[in-house]
Amino acid sequence: xxxxxxxxxxxxxxxxxxxxxxxxxxxxxxxxxxxxxxxxxxxxxxxxxxxxxxxxxxxxxxxxxxxxxxxxxxxxxxxxxxxxxxxxxxxxxxxxxxxxxxxxxxxxxxxxxxxxxxxxxxxxxxxxxxxxxxxxxxxxxxxxxxxxxxxxxxxxxxxxxxxxxxxxxxxxxxxxxxxxxxxxxxxxxxxxxxxxxxxxxxxxxxxxxxxxxxxxxxxxxxxxxxxxxxxxxxxxxxxxxxxxxxxxxxxxxxxxxxxxxxxxxxxxxxxxxxxxxxxxxxxxxxxxxxxxxxxxxxxxxxxxxxxxxxxxxxxxxxxxxxxxxxxxxxxxxxxxxxxxxxxxxxxxxxxxxxxxxxxxxxxxxxxxxxxxxxxxxxxxxxxxxxxxxxxxxxxxxxxxxxxxxxxxxxxxxxxxxxxxxxxxxxxxxxxxxxxxxxxxxxxxxxxxxxxxxxxxxxxxxxxxxxxxxxxxxx
Numbered sequence: 001x002x003x004x005x006x007x008x009x010x011x012x013x014x015x016x017x018x019x020x021x022x023x024x025x026x027x028x029x030x031x032x033x034x035x036x037x038x039x040x041x042x043x044x045x046x047x048x049x050x051x052x053x054x055x056x057x058x059x060x061x062x063x064x065x066x067x068x069x070x071x072x073x074x075x076x077x078x079x080x081x082x083x084x085x086x087x088x089x090x091x092x093x094x095x096x097x098x099x100x101x102x103x104x105x106x107x108x109x110x111x112x113x114x115x116x117x118x119x120x121x122x123x124x125x126x127x128x129x130x131x132x133x134x135x136x137x138x139x140x141x142x143x144x145x146x147x148x149x150x151x152x153x154x155x156x157x158x159x160x161x162x163x164x165x166x167x168x169x170x171x172x173x174x175x176x177x178x179x180x181x182x183x184x185x186x187x188x189x190x191x192x193x194x195x196x197x198x199x200x201x202x203x204x205x206x207x208x209x210x211x212x213x214x215x216x217x218x219x220x221x222x223x224x225x226x227x228x229x230x231x232x233x234x235x236x237x238x239x240x241x242x243x244x245x246x247x248x249x250x251x252x253x254x255x256x257x258x259x260x261x262x263x264x265x266x267x268x269x270x271x272x273x274x275x276x277x278x279x280x281x282x283x284x285x286x287x288x289x290x291x292x293x294x295x296x297x298x299x300x301x302x303x304x305x306x307x308x309x310x311x312x313x314x315x316x317x318x319x320x321x322x323x324x325x326x327x328x329x330x331x332x333x334x335x336x337x338x339x340x341x342x343x344x345x346x347x348x349x350x351x352x353x354x355x356x357x358x359x360x361x362x363x364x365x366x367x368x369x370x371x372x373x374x375x376x377x378x379x380x381x382x383x384x385x386x387x388x389x390x391x392x393x394x395x396x397x398x399x400x401x402x403x404x405x406x407x408x409x410x411x412x413x414x415x416x417x418x419x420x421x422x423x424x425x426x427x428x429x430x431x432x433x434x435x436x437x438x439x440x441x442x443x444x445x446x447x448x449x450x451x452x453x454x455x456x457x458x459x460x461x462x463x464x465x466x467x468x469x470x471x472x473x474x
Contacts (some may be wrong), residue, residue, distance in 0.1 A: 023146025031236025044344020053105020212339030246302025
């Protein structure tokens with residue numbers, strides 16, 4: 001059996017080049033807009049447009065892949081993304097830049113769908129975990145390479161955009177010449193977000209607020225670091241330390257989540273994260289201490305999403321996981337698009353420190369929400385765990401009467417059948433006289449009912465003797 005790195009080398013190579021270009025483009029735009037001294041709200045809007053494009057691209061990409069296939073859809077979207085990236089070098093209009101970022105987000109979502117659906121379909125069950133772990137590692141390495149590449153061009157000229165376009169163009173090559181079997185077309189999956197929010201409220205709440213934090217960091221941290229006087233080379237170091245710490249934390253945090261409750265681990269995580277970002281907010285910036293604090297931030301912030309995803313998947317059945325994955329992606333995209341927009345507005349009004357101040361608000365809001373949901377779920381479990389008399393052998397037997405305080409226990413014991421004897425054998429067969437009396441009584445009851453229900457008689461004036469006479473007459 002071939003190793004996953006060898007079997008999916010073409011897809012991993014494509015992923016690395018694509019994510020490198022995307023990470024470099026995000027950092028480049030953040031630094032460029034800061035250098036242009038545009039209002040912070042524009043920087044947040046630029047990042048929000050990308051995540052809005054991711055949300056919209058999930059629907060567009062699904063239809064495109066179903067119509068033309070995976071490779072053609074990937075190539076078409078790569079061309080759109082490459083042209084959109086180069087468009088930033090031709091036009092300085094910020095409104096056009098927003099449209100370009102939206103196009104990049106939509107195109108990259110389609111590319112992500114191609115890669116992940118391909119891996120998901122052709123990965124063997126025995127290697128599925130290794131395949132996707134390798135995919136995440138390659139993605140993180142691509143992000144780190146993209147952050148490091150910005151240090152090669154401290155003047156922020158047109159060169160970074162050319163490198164971005166080259167990487168987006170080259171990512172087409174490995175997937176186009178792959179010898180792997182083409183995956184099956186995508187099948188529609190119903191999106192029932194309300195259902196999954198009821199089934200896994202803690203997990204999806206974590207994804208919603210956690211995506212706000214991650215979106216703020218990717219979009220606004222370069223601007224924040226530049227405002228603190230860091231040059232582009234050290235901005236790349238600042239970003240790379242955070243991402244690398246998040247990469248290293250994935251495996252041990254996953255192992256820890258298998259030992260203790262994931263919901264408890266998420267609450268501990270967001271508590272520590274809130275403390276860390278609060279310290280970053282109130283403590284004066286220091287070039288050395290900031291790297292330590294941002295590394296701790298990366299460990300806690302970048303592990304919220306995988307923990308919440310694992311928790312959500314443990315709450316649903318196998319056939320519901322496709323719909324859950326769509327719900328998770330949409331929730332993440334919405335949160336990541338809202339976060340930078342709100343944070344940039346606060347930074348513009350209250351200062352750059354509000355980037356991490358907003359993250360602290362998100363962290364503690366998440367903690368309070370999770371505690372409330374957990375207490376509510378415990379209360380529901382306690383309520384449903386109360387004793388309720390239900391149908392069963394005990395209820396349908398004479399023993400149930402012994403639990404009723406209105407019943408005389410001695411009388412119950414006298415009337416109960418001795419369990420050591422055969423109840424049916426202990427009951428004697430009826431005699432001929434008893435059978436005749438029973439038939440006579442049944443006939444009388446039938447005649448009595450017909451007289452009482454006869455509307456032609458004034459039965460409200462009849463007494464028992466009149467009824468008996470009428471029965472005899474009939």
